Amino acid sequence: MKILKRILLALLLIITILVVYNYPKLNIVSGYASKNLASTNFIANRLYSDIVESDNAMDLIELAEMESADEKSVITSVFGLMDRETVCREGLGCVLINDEYDKTQKLLKPNRSRLENELPFPYGNNGKLDTVFANIDYEKLNAAVSGAFQNYEVQKTRTVLVTYKGHIIAEDYIEGFSKETPILGWSMTKSVLATLYGILEYQNKINVHEYKPFKELDLTGLTGKDPRDFIPLDSFLRMSSGLAWDEDYASISDVTKMLFLEEDMTKSQVQTDYNSKEPNLWNYSSGTSNLLSGILRKQFKTHQEYLDFPYTALIDKIGMHSMLIETDMSGNYVGSSYGWANTRDWAKFGILHLNKGNWNGEQLFSPEWIAYITKVTPNSEGTYGAHWWLNAEGKYPDVPRDLYSANGFQGQRVFIIPSKDLVIVRTGLAGGDAFDANTFLKGVVEAIE
Template sequence: MRLGDFMLRPVLMLLLACILLLTLIAQPLLGFSPWQLPAALRTATALSAKLACSGYFISDQSLEQLADDIASYSPATRLVELSLSDDTVTATLGSSLYPAQARFKDNQGCTLVSQKPDAPAHQQLALNDIPTTSSLWPAGETTLIDPFWQEQLEQVFTDDNQQHLNTRALLWIQDGELQAEVYADGVTPYTPLLGWSMAKSLSGIWEGRIEAMGLASAQNHALFPQWQDDQRREITLSDLLQMTSGLDFNEAYTPGSDATEMLFFAHQAASIPLAQTPDHPRGEHFAYSSGSSNLLSYYLSELLGGPQQAADFLQRELLGPLAMANTVLETDPAGYLVGSSYIYASGRDWARLGQLLLNQGELNGQRLLTQEWVKRATTANGSDNDPRYGYQLWLNGPGELRWPALPADAFAMRGNRKQLVMILPSHNTVFVRLGWTKGHYPFEQHIAHLLTKAEQGTQ
């Protein structure tokens, strides 16, 4: 099946020539230099293959929607041709330039296939389905929707649509009950949607579960053999969790950057940050880093015995107890969870993670995290530049509030294209938003408005 209907094949070479010209005369427009053109086009096909494969096979998105989603990242992706064959999506420029493939496996999602002839084989994992029940959410999938809150959330959804914000799921959970949920056409309560960097928060929770079982401590150091003979030996799990490792990791998503190489070209994602050297002393400087999250997931996987044991642990100790039956944890080609970016989960499943944290580590009658760990996870880091980040969680304070219209105790899971799980302890509330917004999304105003409605309802 050909997806080239969304591309302008007759003028493909002309458009490629235009891109080359633009890189020479209008670098700020495209964001990369002329000598980065090959890397930019190579990245465009890899990104297109990966997102199209996952969006098609996991989220059941239409091909038209996927083409639009991918194009929001770069004008170069409009030139990419996609073809679908069985379980594989292939992306090329023209019929053969810069080919990239992503392959789908049940319960493991999509993984980019290396184009190098000597590349190691893709690690296949054996994963089981998480059973579902008819119990009331969050233990099962039965809900008791509150008409008042449903009306409020539908109004927010309508406002978003009028502003072309492309919201796909909104959920409002208060006092432990799913009060309202709204979904875009083609999206259901069971549709796994990409959380992008909200995956980091699950990686943090994974570490918390391991701590609760006495298998590790946040103060573990000497984490990797490659770090034993230099100052990186002193970096702790806590440093990775709080993104204060001091490692010089380039988070910019530009052609050839650390982040781009890690997500789209490395056989093992953690190999890129693993090779980085420090540019700050550990613990003193906050620097947002997807590399830190993949180092964290790599360390936890090795601690448990490798990729298969890690996947088994996550299903047995987190996804199963949390009833997260509509979640896919994608891996790199080596089989390690891409803990920074590649988790697809339904709105209800993302909400379960928020409710777990709101409940101080307990959900569905099981204590998965210690209260002490949740307190640490939502406590400011000790950096000298921005303490408002906990264990893979964004914090509202201390100091100048990140979200002034929201309570000071608010904290959140956040991802690219404005994915959000906001936890509001003082209001016993969780708010979930999933969608695909390139620019500003007014979640702060939405949540503040809904909190005002909640206060009015209790008067």
Template sequence: MRSVGSLLKRLAKIVLVLLLLVVAGGLVWLYTMPPDLLRVGSGYAAKIVCSNVFLAGRDENDVLAEDVQAPGHPLLRLMRVSVDRPAQRVSAALLGQIAPSAAVYRPGLGCAVVPQGSTAAALDLPEAGPGAAVQAGAGSWPNGEGIEANAAVAALLARDDLVGPGFRAVVVVKNGAIVGERYAAGFNDKTPLLGWSMTKTVNAALIGRLIDEGRMRLDERNLMPQWAGDARRDITLAQLLAMESGLAFNEDYGTVADVTRMLYLQPDMAAFTASLPLEGTPGQRFSYSSGTAVLLSRIWMDRLSDRATALAFPRDALFAPLGMTSAVMEVDASGTFVGSSYLYASARDWARFGLFLAQNGMWKGVRLLPDGFVASMAEPTTASGGWYSRMQTWLPRPSERADMPADTFNLQGHDGQTITVIPSRGLVVVHLGLTPWSARYSTMPLTKAILRVYP
């Protein structure tokens, strides 16, 4: 018995030593990681929790577990958040202490990460004011909330293989009516959901509104004051919209690249992107860039008379006419719309925007976008190899184009946010959720199945 007891004590000591080594190694790993990488992680956690708490009314613990930590990255797994509701502020840090970041909420303007020294400026912005007048619930969507459910479409949406893993909302619009929708547990037709890079297409539509009013042109140059003395002055608005500016920008989300530095470490995202050099001849090479979309926001905002007018423009020019009462486009700490990434809206309001595009930029008989503007969203660029359009949208993959109408295009965002628009068939398919790229999910099988319902 003594030998057994002695052996157990030895094993216990070995286990303790191993645990201490693991803890020590973990602490060394944490404290030797690049500080900027840690702050990107905490900035991301603070921003996502802030927006979902104050815009979507969700519980911060659910958001932390389901939205921030679910991807399984070890840094994000160790993030802790604190929500100060009276101050409308969220703090986040690794293990609650290391590399802290914060985000603040501004009514009508959403949340922004506030790097050190930028909190006061982020809060000192004119309020965007109240949203569009809430529509009465009577009548059919999009004017009211009534839908025209189709049993065959409902059967398709009931199939998990077609709606994909991690979906939160799927809405199908045919000829101006919602014919099917499905929501995951905890979400409904009123829940604002993040569109990520689908925001880029909404940002383009805001530029379209200004083009329609004669305040912008696609062939314009000299777009940023910082570019006046070098070759960047020759970049055109059309080249920015087609992602062919030639500007350097690293879109790799796995590191502290330009895109993560811009989104989570920079108080003025447009100034950061505008400072980057040319790495190619404008118009010659496709390079997908979220920085480009933020530049586009700054450019169109500068065309308006004052900051208050610019901050109200998405609501006044687009959301109110379309009845997108839930839509909030967020601004960074400097007051520039993050036109690359941050628009929250309910699935039905995202569907309203999709229907607007399917109707060639018309709404209730009124033209809001120039004729041909939406058609350019289905026009492939040579530089992108046919994958991207001239107007901030994606085209179906070559393997998916069989049996698809030629005017099909997609709004597409991180984690499976997609709106497929087919104007010639009057079809819009909205998919929102947390569907990682690694799942290789595509809405094309669902879209093709819906097309077969309406031959």
């Protein structure tokens, strides 16, 4: 009996330690589940049951259970603990809220406009041209696209679209998804945010090399000289500001606290340490992107102007009418992570860059902006420019080195290959080694003779 009691006491101690250690994580787990359920249902109009079985079927996240849900709110918990609620707002998307959030408040929303014309993709939404190019091996192309969808349990590809010289030459979707289905781009939103700065610079409103935003942000609460005052906007766009950040999604880290706990996500990066010994060290940071969203807000006199700008200057101007960028509790765009658009609209974003900022005759940003965002950031091993990912050192060895891309969690991608006049969009639920991007891209490139 003594041995049995000791064993039981030991098990109880182990369970207690595990509960105490993991209890704070339940807040993040429940928060992720609630936010993802609400946004995917509200924005993409997908069934809660499908979201639970697919999008939220991840380690730990699958432990969360939906306590209640309707068309505009979701409450989840883990084992009945850590209730987290997400509410959805017209024009602003969904937001994970805290106890202080006033759900009855009247909120501003972006003014949207719709591009009305009879043009086909990409300059309009009147279908697509069935163009046949003599220099394309369509059999090879279709094989490459089909390969991206094979072995779904591993690759988990949902949509693929390939454009050549602005024409759709291949397009496919799994069951339940179509050309109308909005897809969460996750960190592809960072590249959208960067483009807004390219537009501002083209309008002569900022200079990314000379503008030092900390001097006017008044976010730090410090008195006297702030050592961060000298950091140019360029360093923030290149993720080399010297500001500390922990981009670890498997623990309670800077990024998970920001996305699932903070009321104002633009301030999270401000609260971290500054590395005066290695100020130019490259360090990927979603906190930096949301700080940039806060800096963007400072460029406008009113909140309404800030809310309107991404749509009037970029999104609606190029007909990305399915796109929506969600805001946090304080009304800031979550520029690090929460941009939604259907696959064709993500492709339009890529085509705008392939055309060096020219959209059907109108220049939205300088052609030189492409050279800027694709210039290798020091210490990034040739993989990063200015809020865009690069292939400068052959991350994809069988693909042209001039490839650059907007990358998001779980393999969301907008690939741009200027030397081949290609824009390729792939979305899904798996990235990294699970989805062999190099083989897929190689197949598409080799189809262009």
